[in-house]
Amino acid sequence: MSTITIAQHSAQPLTVSRLGYGTMRLTGPDIWGEPADRSQALEILKTAVASGVNFLDTADYYGEDVTNRLIAEALHPYPADLVICTKVGATRRPDKSWVPFNTPDNLRTSIDNNLRTLRREQIQLVHLRLMGHGPVPLNEQLGAMFEMQREGKILHVGLSNVTRAELEAGLQQGPIATVENMYSYAQRTTVTLPHGANPGGEEVLDLCEKHGIPLIPFFSLVHGLPKAGDRLAELARQKGVTEAQLNIAWLLHRSPWLLPIPGTSSLAHLRENLKAAEIQLSAEDMAYLG
Known part of the structure; x- marks a missing residue:
């Protein structure tokens, strides 16, 4: 697997393999509760890391707290090169709705909870x-994040679900290490889901490239697969692969x-997804896909 470096110009850059693993689907229905098969969930995490994946994406509002606890149970003490990325700014209500949790005190509560459950x-x-x-x-939310970075609770700060204007504003306030937006072959621009609008990766990709900021696509398989019959x-x-594998390769x-x-x-x-890293696409293939 090829690699990518997060926060490359900082004093503590992080180099990881270019195919990570998002843990959200390890939870129960509606991203809530324990997994249907806990032993398989733990095995997925162990297999991913054993296969060379060293970037895991999680959040304390997955479950709630289910994925963090699974990661700690499966992998702690962690390999030295493993990067665990979490998210703050949201929480879940008992009706399973997604709501903001983004005052400075909220964000501090979330960070402390992530530190505790991830055992970091x-x-x-x-x-x-x-x-x-x-x-x-935004400047108040980011200000709280950078304050916790100065305190040592956070090494690097990223933004998720951001418009181009929000990313530009964030870059004016401090170093943004990564951006995480919805992005796939079929879903490249803003899409509205039940819990709100999700800006697409295409809207910020050139800005990320200009500043050397890794862009982390989420929901690329859930919302991204076009119907059969397209290119x-x-x-x-x-090529004898699945559409999901080709989406990752794209x-x-x-x-x-x-x-x-x-x-x-x-x-x-998981094993199918990992094999997608082996798929080679020529310039002609990429031109054909558009």
Whole structure:
């Protein structure tokens, strides 16, 4: 697997393999509660890391706290090169809705909770997830994040679910290590889901490339698969791979600054996703896909 460096100009850069693993799907239905098969969930985490994946994406509001606890149970004490990235800025209500949790006190509570459940003294990378236009301005949220970075609770700060204007504003306030937006072959621009608008990766990719910021696509398999009969399906058929695998390969070839994190609750699908890193796409293939 090729690699990518997070916060390359900082005193403590992090180099990881370019295919990570997003843990969200390890939870129960509606991203809530314990997994249906806990032993398989633990095995997925162990297999991913044993296969060379050293970037895991999680959040304390997955479950709630389910994925963090699974990561700690499966992998602690952690390998030296393992990077665990979490998110703050949101929480879940008992009705399973997603709501902002982004005052400075909220963010501090979330960071302390992540440190406790992940059994870490410092979180290597934390994404501030933006949840629409609420009463807490971006500069106040980011200010709290950078304050905790100065305290040593956070090593690097990233942004998630951001528009181009929000990323530009964030870069004016301090070093942004990574960006995590929805992005896939079929879903490149803003899409509205039940919990709000999700800006697409294409809207910020050139800005990330300009500043050397890895862009981490999320939901690339859940919302990203076009219907059979389009060019992705046809090229997948020609190469003898699945559409999901070709979607991951397209992301890896789209830009060297992309770090896909396909998630799954199936060990078989994890192995399929990992094989996507072996798929070679020519310039002609990429031109055909568009």
